[in-house]
Amino acid sequence: MTIEQDMQDATLDQLVEWAKALVVPGERRILGLSGAPAAGKSTVAERIVTALGPDTAVLVPMDGFHLANEVLIALGRRDRKGAHDTFDDGGYARLLATLRAQGPDDPVVYAPRFRREIEEPIGSAIPVRSTVPLVVTEGNYLLLDSGAWPAARACIDEVWFLALDTEVRHARLLRRHEAYGKSPEDAARWAFGPDERNAQLIESTACRADRIVRLS
Template sequence: MSGQSVQDASFDELVEWARALAVPGQRRILGLTGAPGAGKSTVAADLVDALGPDLAVLAPMDGFHLANEVLIDLGRLDRKGAHDTFDDDGYARLIEAVRGQGPDGPIVYAPRFRREIEESIGSAIPVLPSVPLVVTEGNYLLMEIDAWPRAHAQIDEVWFLAPDTDVRHHRLVLRHEAYGKTPEEAAFWALGSDERNAELITSTAERADRVLRLR
């Protein structure tokens, strides 16, 4: 992570930084990124819960996973989770839409990824125009290719979560096992495809506004 030092922080500090972005009558977007297993989904959901529905809503990048049948046609199913297995243009258009929503604008609906079926459900998350802070999380918020920079340009702050590598690997194995993989399959994905993605994602950390390790 050249060019960016890791800052130790408590969850309460994250809540206060996020609260400072949630200004009623304005629209701000906070992004959380990091390698697979960094804790993005958990931290993002906990932040939104701590702020409450009047101040924050979560619209994750994972809702833009390409469908399995599309990945099969493209020959990419075996590396699902790589940057080119997402609808990056669709994600950028969502972030642009919520950025320009305005306090009197229409509701914008975001998709949700369901891990138990490994597919996305469209129009599952309503983003109300009155909610000042949209929290989004995903692996590729700081990528500089394809449509990812369009999304980044609309995000006020991006925080890169950087737990210790062994903690991240352990979380990944448990996650894969929880969704039906054998211990051997879980380790194969965590140390194979996930780790290749992690190396690419970690190279983007220098573009983050904060690089954080939760204490």
């Protein structure tokens, strides 16, 4: 499968319907959304979860497993935050395994959340009730074939790769970085430096997705 040959044009309403088709009351299913930085993963995931309602779906982003800045500094990786080895991939895989096995009578599981305004993860921020049948997770590296990422992928029923025109994605990245306090120069340095290197790696994994989707 390649992005160009196997891309499906779809509306957001269609994505909601596809997600709804995964729901089986009394069972736990996990849907993953992957794609390059600023491809729209968070927005689409939030819209799907909102459309299905809190009794049906909950969002657990991969970004909650960013390593803390002090850890990245100690590892010498702070200047490329967002790369695949700046996440706790093992912790993410273990959480997905726990959520996958969560039975109807099991207690609430609490997942972490990433806060962009402070650039740090916050633990135990997202409650996942056992009665919610669909967990939606989104992140850059759901389809990566190294580290603990394959273990995480093994817990996910379907992964959809969101494709977006590169120029549009770059414009979104620049706006995002500036909105969170970077100067135009620093925003461009990140968008066309670390972000673009990550994007190239992420796009090389699209062939492993169950669907490659371009929102129409």
